[in-house]
Amino acid sequence: MATTTATSAMRAGVPAILVLSAFAFGTPAMGAQNMREGKQVVDTVCAACHAEGKDGAPRIGDRVAWTPRLAKGLDVLVDAAVNGHGGMPSRGGVSQLEREELRSAVLYMFNYGLPPVAPPPEVAKADPRHKMVAGTDIYFGAMPAESLRANAATKASVPSGKGYYHLNISLADQRTGAQVNDAKVTLRVSDGMSVQTSALSPVRANNAVSYGEFFKLTSGGAYNIQAEVTRPGAQRPIVTNFEFRAP
Ligand code: HEC
Structure with missing residues (x-):
């Protein structure tokens, strides 16, 4: 199923590219030295649940799953990651993670796999x-x-x-x-x-x-x-x- 494509985001009318542009700045060269990148945070922490969709966690790159959540606003999602949400522990269970790192991780999970095929x-x-x-x-x-x-x-x-x-x-x-x-x-x-x-x-x-x-x-x-x-x-x-x- 082509859920991990920008097509889904376009179909759902979500500004995937918008989010991408914010994330685009988060390169290690421009970020604070000791800041973990979104990919690193996701690979080491969030993927434990978000790779397979454990307990209903929106899967990495699954824009159909992420789109309605992101509609609440990026900050709301980052808050949820900071404080915990449903089956998700606060900061994905790793208390050292900073808010900005969680933000990068959320963007990474939403944007993962972009840009794929041209939409119909x-x-x-x-x-x-x-x-x-x-x-x-x-x-x-x-x-x-x-x-x-x-x-x-x-x-x-x-x-x-x-x-x-x-x-x-x-x-x-x-x-x-x-x-x-x-x-x-x-x-x-x-x-x-x-x-x-x-x-x-x-x-x-x-x-x-x-x-x-x-x-x-x-x-x-x-x-x-x-x-x-x-x-x-x-x-x-x-x-x-x-x-x-x-x-
Ligand atoms: C122990 C499993 C687990 C880990 C680890 C985990 N999550 Fe989650 N996450 C979940 C589950 C389950 C949900 C769905 C919760 C719900 O909607 O009730 C979720 C939902 C979310 C949401 C959506 C919240 C909302 O308001 O809709 C965000 C954002 C999120 N996770 C970010 C992260 C980030 C960033 C990390 C890594 C730092 C992470 N999660 C690590 C289980 C986890």
Whole structure:
């Protein structure tokens, strides 16, 4: 069963890519020196139950199982991991684990296996954060800077000031489903009055690469996000548009 694919997340309408962009900062190079990575925490602690789904634990990478839980908010899940939840002991039974480490672990379990196959066309059409253009699946995500600031591993790279969002584009080849990690991506972000244009930087998380940058979105209105994607060897860039409303 294809439960461990991004397809399931897309089908359930969950911003998998959003979460991925937060996690992407949690690389050891940027994190605190003594911080355990999500993978390490999961492999050594959480997997004991979450690998097999013991007592109903949502399985690693099972986005069908994680999606409704994540809908409660990442912080709520991290709280549950800190305090214990149902059949799960506090901090997975290892009291030394810090909150940030648990957060990375939760993100790791949710994101595990991304990005897999391209979603079927009918699903793609229904998802406003996903466009298919010229053989490329293009996913848009946005994450408020506040939630990245809350994470010790990521906060150093977050601009100070109000109203910043990390806008993120993930790409997959439509035919093979493989992620596209060597494209150039530029975003043109407009609220109808002003325009901000910026080339996105590659954002790496485990095996996944996406593209992201911070934008200040303070108008309170709707933004048009125009993505320009140039894949290696392409004659001309792919251009597509997303709508985004900064809540
Ligand atoms: C001893 C088994 C066990 C271990 C170890 C364990 N979990 Fe769990 N976990 C569970 C079970 C069982 C559930 C489902 C509980 C429920 O929904 O009632 C769960 C659920 C969760 C949830 C969802 C909570 C919610 O609000 O829906 C999160 C988040 C979570 N675990 C994180 C972790 C993390 C992170 C680790 C490793 C540090 C970990 N767990 C280790 C058994 C475990």
